[in-house]
Amino acid sequence: MFDRRLLKNFDYQLLLIMLVLCCYGLLVIGSATQGANISDPFLFLRKQAVWIALGMVAIFVIISIDYVNFYRWCWYIYAGNLVFLSAVLFVGREGGGAYRWLDLKVFDFQPSELAKVIIIITLARLLVDYEDKLKSFFISFSFLLYVAVPMALIFLQPDLGTSLVFIIIFFGMLFIAGVPWKNLLIFLCSGLALFPFLWTRLLPYQKMRLIVFLNPELDPLNFGYQLKQSMIAIGSGGVTGKGLFEGTQARLQFIPAQHTDFIFSVLGEELGFLGAVVLFLLYLFLIYRILKIGSFSKDSFGAFICTGIAAMIIFQILVNVGMTLSIMPVTGLPLPFMSYGGNSMLVNMLSVGIVINVGMRRHKIQF
């Protein structure tokens, strides 16, 4: 299937570190879901393992296609993305007041997850195409509009967290591509200036989350409860933690959404400061590898893709972990490779696959 020379540049380290993270996640999910389903205690673990397996399949499918092809298919991908994101608004399945999923019978497909990778790939092509005009403010501005269309569709679902990921991807990729500081600052400032307008578009629960984040004491509707319980869980873990499966906050279900958004709280409680630092180091290494592969890529297209993926992952880590530590508002972003959930796992693994793809093809194949 693959040329042996391609395999020579296959980044096993990146794949390995990703798999370690996935296993680490399985371990904590196992603890977080003990007792959640009496009749089938391993239900969540099994499902997550299946997703990881599917993710591995996805990785091997994606690396068999030269990423240069993505450049060519760019506009079809972008258009398809918009179709999915629009569809979700009309025929999507509702969950917790938001329309985020398309019911595909086998599983619920979440287009906004895939949209992140798609925007990274298509924005990378734009950056490559206009590489010599990046100093122009208007070019950058048109990039923003390009990103803003799918982002707006996601914002309407509503999914504030994922919309914000798009902004970070945008800034991260433009920054690496060499867009002048001045232009980036203008975008940032005008974004902040737009905030009051944006505020009026937020739903009451989104506003509440932000207010509670800014002032946890002000808690009229118990929005702060989950934050409080998360902090109690983490704080009570101490340096070494209470031991896997031994966290009282987790075991007695005091932490809300403890196997999905608040998986880090369970980790913090049971494995303590050391367990969390190990996780951070794994993440750091993962992102370092991704950026490293980007810097060695044969073209800017690959470099931009890698940067976008790195920005996506680090932002989700920051927001998710920050949320459990009460230094970020509650936005409902999953923790990459750790949180229970098929869509995000698949897309994150796919992203790593794309990075490996870029890394494999860093040299022109010589015969």
Place this chain on the structure above:
Amino acid sequence: MDKKMLKRTRLFISIVVFIFIVLSARLAYLQIIQYEHYWGRAEKNRLRILPITAPRGEIFDKNGRQLVTNRPGFTVSLVDLGRGYDQETISYLAELLEMEEEEIRAKNYSQFYRRYLPIRLKTDVSMETVSRIAERRMELPGVLIEVQPIRNFVFGNFASHILGYMGEGTVPDWLKEQWKKAGYEYQLGDLVGQAGIEMAWEPFLRGEDGGLQVEVNSTGQAIREFERVEPKPGDDIYLTIDARLQQVLEQALNEVVEGLLNENNRYAGEAAAVVLDPRSGGILAMASIPSYDPNTFRLDFPVLVKDPRRPLVNKAIEEHYPIGSTFKMVTAMAALQERAVSKGERVSCSGTVTRYGATKSCFQGTAHGALNIFEALQKSCNIFFYEMGLRVGIDTLAHYSREFGFGNPVGLTDIFGEKKGIVASREFKSTLYRDPWYPAETMDAAIGQSFHSITPLQLANYVAMIANVGIHYRPYLVQKIVDSEGSTKMIAEPEVLYFMEAEESNWEIIRQSMSLVTLPGGTGARLADFPIRVAGKTGTAQVVGRDGSIPSHSLFVAFAPLEEPELALAVFIKHGESRGSTSILVARKILEEYFRVPEE
């Protein structure tokens, strides 16, 4: 990759490293610096001490017959899980338990300082309620079902004014103080005795609650048990009451009162009686009509408080009444002691007498002719005692009234609420009306009218003093206390509160006179055929109404047997005079039961 891009990539990595440093710093702050704080909060989240209610001590009569016991019942409680109470849960509970939402909130609020402990919402709920809550357990965070002992008054509406009832109502400060001295510190919301023995003996009856340390999950359900401290059951109390006598007494009073009501006596409906052992002061029976069922007290309460006959009041000790001619032994004793009359002296009765401008008559205008003191008491001649009253004067009458225990509580402390009543006296009138005393009023006072107002317990104690030649024992209800291990903690000893000095011969005159009352020719001749000699005295207390036609109160006091008295009794039937004394009928029933005499 060009140089600029490389530079920016390095900057990017630095930002990533910086992010992890910030997260680690925050993590270190929570997990290392604030560790103790959060560890404590996590423990508080999961560990809870559930109180185990101690079985309350049981109450028995003097013969060991069980009067009050406990049975298991289900209690619905609500516990604050640290995020306030869920509106849906409160609405659901309000509907299911038939409570007002406000009531539930008020209960929770009133126990704010012991939050995180289950708060009893409703005790003794039905099995159906329990299963309905159990079905929806996951949707009702903080709702707990506990098995707790429920007080069971075996005979229902029986001796309720003695036994009392249980409740969570407010407790007065003086009582809290008293309980505290006896070793029980009251906390708001505690289920405690609210009347009678249950209230006065609370610290003994309640025992010590145990505790169970449990691990709870986020919905407050206990997952695991840790330490368990068994509760210490309360002490059992044995009363001086004879349950059979009590039952006969209550039944007799109820029958009489019902009879009066059936005669369209719209004033009737209330009565009280006390039966004492004159040798000790032990109360053998004590009843107050109407009464209530302590088992269903909480349900009946709205009706009970609205009843104008005030069923909650123990009329035997908390109410005082004019006692009419049953007072005459006081006047006789005063006259004899002050040598104002000799035992042979006769006073002529022509049916009426006019003294100090007031014309007064004997009962129903009967002319008794010339009477000595024996005959005067036997026939209850008013004219004779007007004369005696005038001879000794009001101050001496008041003095002897007090000697016999009137005008002051007679000392019952086993239940609360004893009133002191009123002795007609110069001082009383002047403080009440700022008027001087008139000799004509002395005449009224001499036959038990005027301002005299005596509780049925005082009346019984007074008869007991005549029976035991002047000893005022403290009346008591609690015979002994036995703790949960079966050892006796306390046995009541008769306590002499006062000894009334009087000449032996004078006591004898009064006792002989009273024995004549129950012989043919006496006002209590209805007892003439009773096989045991009974010393008694009737009383008809007139009540002045606007139209003058209000039936008089019916009273009867007695002790028996005459020579060696074993019981002293006083019966009071409000507006109970109807074709003769109704109270003597009740007295007869008591005597029949006590002396095992078959009914007439």
